[in-house]
Structure formats: structure tokens, C-alpha cells
Amino acid sequence: MQGALTRYRIIAWIVGVILIVLVLVGMPLKYAGDNDSVVAAVGPFHGFLYMVYLVATFDLSRRAGWPLGRMLLVMLAGTIPFFSFWAERVVTHKWAVRSMDTTAAMAEK
Amino acid sequence: MRALWTPAWIARHVVALVLVAGFLGLGWWQFSRATGGNTLSWGYTFEWPVFALFVVFLWFREVQQELRSGRARQETPEPAPEPEPGTSAPVTVRRPVRVQSSSPAAPADDPELDAYNDYLAWLNAHPGARPGDYPGRQSSTKQ
Numbered sequence: 001m002q003g004a005l006t007r008y009r010i011i012a013w014i015v016g017v018i019l020i021v022l023v024l025v026g027m028p029l030k031y032a033g034d035n036d037s038v039v040a041a042v043g044p045f046h047g048f049l050y051m052v053y054l055v056a057t058f059d060l061s062r063r064a065g066w067p068l069g070r071m072l073l074v075m076l077a078g079t080i081p082f083f084s085f086w087a088e089r090v091v092t093h094k095w096a097v098r099s100m101d102t103t104a105a106m107a108e109k
Numbered sequence: 110m111r112a113l114w115t116p117a118w119i120a121r122h123v124v125a126l127v128l129v130a131g132f133l134g135l136g137w138w139q140f141s142r143a144t145g146g147n148t149l150s151w152g153y154t155f156e157w158p159v160f161a162l163f164v165v166f167l168w169f170r171e172v173q174q175e176l177r178s179g180r181a182r183q184e185t186p187e188p189a190p191e192p193e194p195g196t197s198a199p200v201t202v203r204r205p206v207r208v209q210s211s212s213p214a215a216p217a218d219d220p221e222l223d224a225y226n227d228y229l230a231w232l233n234a235h236p237g238a239r240p241g242d243y244p245g246r247q248s249s250t251k252q
Contacts, residue, residue, distance in 0.1 A: 044149060051156070061154070
């Protein structure tokens with residue numbers, strides 16, 4: 001559980017940072033500067049890492065016992081620039097923590 | 110089984126079918142692009158079927174969960190009235206254990222604890238006194 005959360009947080013940050021690079025650097029260069037080298041180089045890489053993000057999110061959601069809708073919500077949150085960092089915070093401080101508390105309480109009983 | 114044919118579940122089946130068909134279609138489209146010379150499309154050609162499989166997997170898992178919870182709902186009414194008759198064995202086992210574990214602690218003569226309680230009683234009886242003024246235990250000499 002803890003390991004899955006750490007993996008999720010790491011990949012969420014990497015994907016979030018690369019997405020911001022794409023939006024703030026790559027897109028202006030491509031559409032305003034007519035130079036798509038950044039998008040061509042970073043884009044597929046980001047796509048691949050987003051697949052890793054999906055796998056990590058699925059793994060975390062399975063271990064934390066999230067409902068299906070929440071898992072899809074977290075997966076989609078990774079596609080929105082800037083918002084993804086806030087989503088990572090919510091997941092880490094609310095959803096993952098709470099489920100760990102309940103599993104600990106269940107283990108005590 | 111009837112739980113899987115409520116309107117909400119029919120909608121879920123339809124969504125799953127549409128997603129799988131759509132993802133497979135997108136995979137086929139990427140395959141045609143890949144054979145047309147777009148190398149990056151080879152990756153997407155395999156990615157979309159994986160997405161379709163993932164949808165199938167999620168659908169399967171949700172259906173299983175629904176069937177399992179439906180079975181649990183049928184079984185739960187039976188154990189619910191159990192605690193009221195005398196079949197509450199786990200509770201009766203636990204309570205004596207708790208009483209036993211606490212009762213030997215109460216009457217146990219702990220000379221250290223008694224001395225400390227005597228010291229605290231003396232401090233309470235002599236407000237303003239310093240700990241160094243404590244003359245020692247007198248109650249033990251009386252007994």
C-alpha cells in the first residue's frame with residue numbers, strides 16, 4: 001500500500017511536470033513559433049509515461065479499495081495541467097491515508 | 110443474476126460495449142495509419158487493444174463484485190438476529206477474560222505503589238510543603 005502510493009506520487013509528479021513543459025514550452029513553440037521539435041520529442045515520451053501513470057493509479061486504487069469512479073477520476077486528473085498536482089495532494093492526504101487507517105483499524109480488530 | 114439487468118447495469122453494459130468497440134476501432138485505424146508509413150502509429154496500434162482489454166477487465170470485475178455483494182446481501186439477514194439468543198459465544202468468552210485480566214491487578218499489594226500513594230496523600234494534606242519535607246511513611250509503622 002505504502003509502496004503503491006509512493007510509486008503513484010512519483011509518476012504523478014513526473015507526468016505533471018512534463019505535461020506543463022509541453023503546455024508552456026512545446027505548444028507555444030509549435031503553434032506560435034512554427035517549431036514542433038519540443039512537441040515531437042517530448043510528446044510521445046509523455047504519452048508513454050502517462051501509460052505508466054495509469055498502471056500506477058490502477059495498482060493504488062486496487063490496493064486502497066477505491067470505487068471505480070474514483071479511480072477513473074484520478075486517471076483523468078493526470079491529463080489536466082497544473083490540476084494534476086492538486087489531485088496528487090488530495091489522493092495522498094485524503095483517499096490513500098483514510099484507507100490505510102481503516103485497514104490498520106481492521107487489522108487491530 | 111437479475112441484479113445485472115437493472116437499468117443502471119444495462120447502461121454499464123452498453124458503455125462497456127461501446128468503449129470496447131470504439132477502442133478496437135481506433136486500434137484498427139492506427140493500424141491502417143501504421144501500414145501507411147506512420148511509425149509512431151505502431152505503438153498506438155497495440156495501445157488501443159490494451160485499453161479495450163482493460164475495459165473488459167473492469168467490466169468483469171464490477172460484475173463479479175455485484176454478484177458477490179448480492180450473495181452477501183442474501184446471506185446477511187440470517188446472521189443478523191444471532192446475537193440476541195444465547196448463541197453469542199464469542200462475547201461470553203471475551204468478557205470473563207477481560208475481568209480476569211483486570212481483577213488480579215486491583216488487589217495486588219504493591220509496596221512501591223502504596224508508598225507512593227502515601228507520599229501523595231501527605232503532600233495533599235500539607236499544602237505548601239516541599240517534597241524534601243516528607244517525613245517518610247508513617248502509616249506502615251501504625252499497621
